[in-house]
Amino acid sequence: MDARGSIAHWISQHAHEDALKGRPLPPGLAALVQQLLQPRSSPERTKQRPPATVEISTAEQAARMGCTERYVQRLCQAGRLPARRIGRTWLITQEDAHDDEDERPSPQP
Template sequence: MPGGEVPPAAAGLLREDGSVVIPAALAGPVSRILLRDVGARVAVDGGKVAPGVVGLLWALKAAAEREEAAAGFADETPPAGPVSVEVSAGEWAERAGCSPQYARALARTGRVPARRIGRMWLIPESAAIVAPERKDQAA
């Protein structure tokens, strides 16, 4: 195998195509480690997560919940409120079909919900553009 010998514990998790199988029992701990890293990167440098990472995190969360339910663990934590994933203005612009400059202008003027961390605007992934109220539509 390229890159050297794979330890026996890892060999059972590594597929021929290079993908890695994460056992359900490890889904929760792996998810927490990844979330902590993503949160730290965004806080420090506004790091952009690679495509597919958000989907992977949701899959790990679902796998961890199934594993806990199958093991008979009761979820003692109260249900969390809705989860909001924030993305950079550039990433949001790409999804919304506009330029990063326009996305930042929308954030700056409050037409999309956003918060600023340092020089970076973070916009909820699900944010919709709020049309400004026109003067001729006043009540």
């Protein structure tokens, strides 16, 4: 018995003991046990999907645009280049990076 089957068995056993004591069955528990008992799809049948978004760093975007990393950071900060910030790092989605590569914004004075 695999781990999923063991978990399903353990949940079923405790749910049965609770039912004997008059405790109600939590909603969705039966569906969860059924889901755990379903065979997992094999890797051959599972289609690999590309990630929803690919993000690049400001350094990589600067190399693509032919400018400095600081300039790209300023574009991100000003909202002229779609990006999100995590700590001190700006991440630019690759699709947005390609779109803006051809239309390099002019520097602000």
